Amino acid sequence: MKLHTIHAGHFMCDGGALFGVIPKKMWSKLYEVDADNYCKASLRCLLIDTVKRRILIDTGIGTKQGAKFLSHSRLFGDDELISSLHKVGYQTSDITDVLLTHLHFDHCGECVTKDEDGQLQLTFENATYWVSQKQWNTYLNPNVREGAVYFPENMMPVFEANKLQLIKSEGAWLPEVDIKLFDGHTDGQIVPIIHTPNGLLAYMGDFIPVTASINPFWVAAYDIQPIVSIEEKKQFLNEAISKNINLYFEHDYYTECCSLTSSPKGVSVGKTFSLEEFMR
Ligand SMILES: [Zn+2]
Known part of the structure; x- marks a missing residue:
């Protein structure tokens, strides 16, 4: 098995939204903040290359939304999904499966691309796209809080092309990947746990977006059920300690992966490392 980090870009994220009720005085010591907060x-997407399949987890924001929207997202840097794939030696046609943690626009934005004529095309022409049944139901019928972060053009072409598969329950998804489902951030968010030759690695998505959010009480303002998020994180972190699960962060600009350590105060970051160091 090979694992590759696939950067789909970097963006500026409102610290108040990311850290919720935690005072700025506390989070700004850990995450450098600009004049706008x-x-x-x-x-940070992830490519899993098994003998049989090449699985991409999440696809970033994409480029089809137009300049005004993209300027609101405050993207920076040169990293982009397709060129990042090329850099590690893969073409879009190599991808057999796209696993989506959930369908907020910054996780599934490049499932569909606009071609030169402005027509919507599936980016990964040979792939099956996977999302949880619960998340799909919410996408089709969003609540008042999440309506603005689901875009029809990100997933409806996938559905219409008959390339969408729904995951209904937790457990083994592939021999190399187990699925866990959580409801605090959004209904049916997937956290995949990958069985690598060097140990277990969980893809955090928005479940634990950055290392500081390992503290169960550091819950993002946009989680739909913050109290559920706290309980889900506590349970997961205990399981992660007992099974020696390492974490891979989608949104942490500074830290790619970490191990966990436990003390009477709770579970916290053990060591931090890159994916390359983990797979060495
Ligand atoms: Zn989200």
């Missing part, structure tokens, strides 16, 4: 964040 924004901190650096990443769109």
